[in-house]
Amino acid sequence: MRRYLLVLPFLIACARNDTPAADSAAVAAPAALTDTDVSGTWTGTLMPEGSDSVVAHWTQVCAAGACRGTSQEAPGDTTVASYTIAGDSVMGSTQPYADKQMGGAMVVDHWVARPVGNQVAGTGMITLAARPDSVLMRYRLAGTKTP
Numbered sequence: 001m002r003r004y005l006l007v008l009p010f011l012i013a014c015a016r017n018d019t020p021a022a023d024s025a026a027v028a029a030p031a032a033l034t035d036t037d038v039s040g041t042w043t044g045t046l047m048p049e050g051s052d053s054v055v056a057h058w059t060q061v062c063a064a065g066a067c068r069g070t071s072q073e074a075p076g077d078t079t080v081a082s083y084t085i086a087g088d089s090v091m092g093s094t095q096p097y098a099d100k101q102m103g104g105a106m107v108v109d110h111w112v113a114r115p116v117g118n119q120v121a122g123t124g125m126i127t128l129a130a131r132p133d134s135v136l137m138r139y140r141l142a143g144t145k146t147p
């Protein structure tokens with residue numbers, strides 16, 4: 001009889017069919033971006049990581065996985081980038097280009113941004129084209145889509 005008294009609470013506990021309460025803190029995942037969200041003309045600023053100093057004013061015209069960019073600080077120069085949409089973010093890299101602000105060094109710009117409506121914010125890094133493991137500068141960007 002003692003055996004059954006020791007096992008009975010265990011059997012009752014295992015037989016219960018408790019359903020956990022819904023997590024009230026759960027948040028719905030943001031909607032995935034489409035190319036329509038990314039396509040268009042974007043203008044903004046670039047600031048080195050850890051600083052509020054603006055080092056570049058840029059314009060990007062994007063569509064169908066590619067962007068053409070210009071900078072007020074290097075008029076006449078155009079960069080070409082390709083981008084990929086992943087969930088609620090867009091990731092891109094430029095083709096190698098000679099950066100006048102870095103003494104004409106051949107560099108590649110890598111960035112990740114999150115457009116929300118007509119605003120975009122993100123981070124990036126500039127590396128030497130010949131040494132992709134080098135990092136010349138880490139930065140953050142902010143911009144607006146023009147209508």
